[in-house]
Amino acid sequence: MIIKVKRVYEEAKEEDGERVLVDRLWPRGLSKEKSKIDKWIKEISPSNELRKWYDHDPEKWGEFKIQYFDxxxxxxELVEQFCMEFSKQRVTLLFGSxxxxxxxxxxxxxxxxxxxKISKKA
Incomplete structure (x- = not known):
């Protein structure tokens, strides 16, 4: 799997592969047609509580990642399903921030x- 990350408002390109929105909320001002999003997986986005607490404060980045990884x-199981679904593809994780x-x-x-990496070592 090749994973790229891109802002959802950027132009969709063929090299994006599968375009997957990983935000809990739909991006403001963006229609579903214009977004060219192939899949929206909000279940693996941060919880509302964590998202609001973090509020993109750079000083909270380290703690945000710890809590999000938890x-x-x-x-x-959902993350592993995602990995299986896109294992042989290029995927671009889309965000609105x-x-x-x-x-x-x-x-x-x-x-x-x-x-x-862990699964390859096993």
């Missing part, structure tokens, strides 16, 4: 890549 560990690096899509990419 949430993902509780949803491990104005924060371009310290967001849930980048954290999810890191989490998924750590799972893939």
């Amino acid at each position: 949430e993902l560990n509780e949803k491990r 104005k924060e371009l690096k310290l967001n849930n899509a980048f954290a999810l990419k890191e989490y998924i890549e750590s799972i893939i």
Whole structure:
């Protein structure tokens, strides 16, 4: 699996592969037709409580990832289903935030890549 991360408002390109929205909320001002989103998996996005607490504060990034990874560990089956579904594909995780690096899509990419590494070693 090749994972890219991209802001949902950026132009869709063929090299994006499958475009998967990983935010809990639908992006503001974006129609479903214009977004070119192939799948929306809000179940593996951060909880509303965690999302609101984090509020894209760079000082909270480390703690946000710890708490988000804990949430993902509780949803491990869903994450593994995601990995199986896209295992032989290129996938682009889409996010709506104005924060371009310290967001849930980048954290999810890191989490998924750590799972893939662990499963390859096993």
